[in-house]
Amino acid sequence: MTAHSINNVRNFSIVAHIDHGKSTLADRLIQDTGTVAARDMSEQMLDSMDIERERGITIKAQTVRLEYRAQDGQTYILNLMDTPGHVDFAYEVSRSLAACEGSLLVVDASQGVEAQTLANVYHALDAGHEIVPVLNKIDLPAAEPDRIKAQIEEVIGLDASEAVPISAKTGIGIDLVLEAIVKKLPAPKGDETAPLKALLVDSWYDAYLGVVVLVRIFDGALKKGQKIQMLGTGAHYEVDRIGVFRPKMQDVEKLGPGEIGFITAQIKQVADTRVGDTITDERKPCAEAMPGFKPAQPVVFCGLFPVDAADFEDLRAAMGKLRLNDASFSFEMESSAALGFGFRCGFLGLLHLEIIQERLEREFNLDLIATAPSVIYKIYMNNGDVIELHNPADMPDVVKITEIQEPWIKATILTPDEYLGAVLKLCQDRRGVQVDLNYVGKRAMVVYELPLNEVVFDFYDRLKSISKGYASFDYTIVDYRAGDLVKMSVLVNAEPVDALSMLVHRTRAESRGRAMCEKLRELIPQHMFQIPIQAAIGAKIIARETIRALRKDVTAKCYGGDVSRKRKLLDKQKEGKKRMRQFGKVDIPQEAFIAALKMDS
Numbered sequence: 390m391t392a393h394s395i396n397n398v399r400n401f402s403i404v405a406h407i408d409h410g411k412s413t414l415a416d417r418l419i420q421d422t423g424t425v426a427a428r429d430m431s432e433q434m435l436d437s438m439d440i441e442r443e444r445g446i447t448i449k450a451q452t453v454r455l456e457y458r459a460q461d462g463q464t465y466i467l468n469l470m471d472t473p474g475h476v477d478f479a480y481e482v483s484r485s486l487a488a489c490e491g492s493l494l495v496v497d498a499s500q501g502v503e504a505q506t507l508a509n510v511y512h513a514l515d516a517g518h519e520i521v522p523v524l525n526k527i528d529l530p531a532a533e534p535d536r537i538k539a540q541i542e543e544v545i546g547l548d549a550s551e552a553v554p555i556s557a558k559t560g561i562g563i564d565l566v567l568e569a570i571v572k573k574l575p576a577p578k579g580d581e582t583a584p585l586k587a588l589l590v591d592s593w594y595d596a597y598l599g600v601v602v603l604v605r606i607f608d609g610a611l612k613k614g615q616k617i618q619m620l621g622t623g624a625h626y627e628v629d630r631i632g633v634f635r636p637k638m639q640d641v642e643k644l645g646p647g648e649i650g651f652i653t654a655q656i657k658q659v660a661d662t663r664v665g666d667t668i669t670d671e672r673k674p675c676a677e678a679m680p681g682f683k684p685a686q687p688v689v690f691c692g693l694f695p696v697d698a699a700d701f702e703d704l705r706a707a708m709g710k711l712r713l714n715d716a717s718f719s720f721e722m723e724s725s726a727a728l729g730f731g732f733r734c735g736f737l738g739l740l741h742l743e744i745i746q747e748r749l750e751r752e753f754n755l756d757l758i759a760t761a762p763s764v765i766y767k768i769y770m771n772n773g774d775v776i777e778l779h780n781p782a783d784m785p786d787v788v789k790i791t792e793i794q795e796p797w798i799k800a801t802i803l804t805p806d807e808y809l810g811a812v813l814k815l816c817q818d819r820r821g822v823q824v825d826l827n828y829v830g831k832r833a834m835v836v837y838e839l840p841l842n843e844v845v846f847d848f849y850d851r852l853k854s855i856s857k858g859y860a861s862f863d864y865t866i867v868d869y870r871a872g873d874l875v876k877m878s879v880l881v882n883a884e885p886v887d888a889l890s891m892l893v894h895r896t897r898a899e900s901r902g903r904a905m906c907e908k909l910r911e912l913i914p915q916h917m918f919q920i921p922i923q924a925a926i927g928a929k930i931i932a933r934e935t936i937r938a939l940r941k942d943v944t945a946k947c948y949g950g951d952v953s954r955k956r957k958l959l960d961k962q963k964e965g966k967k968r969m970r971q972f973g974k975v976d977i978p979q980e981a982f983i984a985a986l987k988m989d990s
């Protein structure tokens with residue numbers, strides 16, 4: 390690779406609302422700069438994990454180096470940093486942005502500005518980015534680039550007069566985007582003669598290379614064989630490989646100021662690296678560390694248990710593997726009276742939970758039972774202690790509690806006017822407090838403060854269904870507030886099922902309890918005896934349903950001789966049982982655990 394001046398480097402990300410075409414544009418840029426020959430392009434190069442590809446969402450921040458020969462005759466190095474689009478991964482957005490000087494703001498010209506367009510563009514502005522607006526999907530008949538331009542100016546306050554109209558799908562305007570990156574985005578600044586100062590942007594585990602660290606050099610240079618020091622952790626290493634992503638790994642001699650690339654350095658585990666740490670030269674360290682990032686804190690917890698107790702060790706090993714590349718996923722062993730041994734797991738949000746569960750089931754072939762998701766409550770005890778409660782089953786005795794606090798979020802929702810009434814009702818029903826109501830073009834923008842515990846269950850699904858998919862949503866956690874919360878337990882056949890207990894607001898306990906009992910009555914199959922299902926607060930029963938007894942044995946109608954038919958029926962029953970757990974004498978199917986919590990009450 391030829392040497393080049395820092396003035397010919399551009400580091401940028403693409404920020405957009407989900408589905409507005411960020412990955413499609415990234416693929417186009419990779420293809421049109423000849424980084425990957427068209428025949429080698431698998432669809433959506435940057436989304437590397439299978440599940441990401443299937444769900445069409447980007448999880449892990451990735452980067453790719455493009456070489457572009459501009460109209461001015463010079464060759465530029467363009468480092469494209471991918472950022473995840475979903476609210477659960479907002480923290481990864483901020484840290485990728487810190488490694489760049491500019492952003493392309495992609496807005497779907499047929500949809501306009503959405504909740505995550507706003508959230509992400511504000512992150513980019515906070516990072517001090519220069520921003521080039523890009524209007525995508527102009528091939529669609531419904532595209533209204535002029536109206537969307539005006540909207541960007543009005544709502545975000547950005548000058549959109551030179552917004553680039555493109556179709557990432559057909560390729561229209563991609564050349565204009567490349568020129569805009571070179572002309573409008575600033576080159577990085579840095580001093581090659583100064584001591585090394587590099588930002589640890591990300592790190593992950595690679596089966597062949599071990600821990601790979603993504604770095605952005607600010608000052609100085611990084612070379613193979615160099616002895617480095619991490620300022621935050623104090624660890625020392627020797628760089629054994631250094632390179633860039635094109636998008637495959639390609640070794641280089643060195644990385645100079647303004648550049649983005651990777652190193653490997655015999656680092657044992659991802660946990661030894663701290664995202665946001667400053668990397669410097671061991672012998673000639675830089676004077677001060679770069680401002681770091683707040684580590685991502687898990688906000689949603691749930692228990693994951695193997696359906697078959699014999700799979701416990703496999704589950705532990707599988708979780709360990711997933712954690713290697715996902716420091717924001719946490720787990721520790723727990724045991725439940727009803728479910729046996731399993732793990733209490735922490736996630737960044739519900740989507741993160743679903744992805745991890747799906748990967749465990751699919752990639753590691755495990756059958757799992759997930760318990761009710763819960764947020765972290767702060768319990769103020771009479772003796773002055775403060776407990777962080779991750780699991781409702783561990784709730785201390787109420788007489789010892791002074792106050793329970795729960796996390797609150799600020800949610801921004803954009804919705805077409807016709808669904809506004811339903812959206813307001815949903816927020817209101819979930820104990821929301823309205824903060825703002827505005828219009829963005831023809832759409833309403835509502836800002837609500839809501840308790841996170843009302844959002845983790847099925848808020849997003851409900852919002853999508855009442856708005857026929859048109860409402861968009863983004864949130865940030867604001868603070869902890871005291872709430873009149875009680876622990877609701879569920880008893881099946883007079884046995885408490887700890888995996889179904891939850892903290893609820895007192896005013897909502899009865900309706901939730903009733904809905905829960907009704908749902909369980911539908912989901913638990915009939916048994917040979919009558920099964921009472923009850924919801925209770927302490928000793929007080931607040932709701933009750935009964936599953937009637939099954940009168941006949943399923944095999945009763947097979948005559949003695951018809952063995953194969955009998956076996957078939959029994960096999961069928963066994964299959965149905967595969968994903969059930971026994972509670973006392975009652976079998977509860979796996980679906981009951983999540984579905985019982987996803988109810989409209």
Ligand SMILES: Nc1nc2c(ncn2[C@@H]2O[C@H](COP(=O)(O)OP(=O)(O)OP(=O)(O)O)[C@@H](O)[C@H]2O)c(=O)[nH]1
Nearest residue numbers: 408409410411412413445446447474526556557558
């Ligand atoms: N008609 C049309 N469709 C497009 C265009 N660009 C992207 N799409 C489609 O829009 C959908 C979403 O595009 P993606 O590139 O996956 O969107 P994204 O913003 O990367 O989504 P996330 O990775 O989930 O954040 C896909 O079905 C694309 O084929 C375009 O210019 N025109």
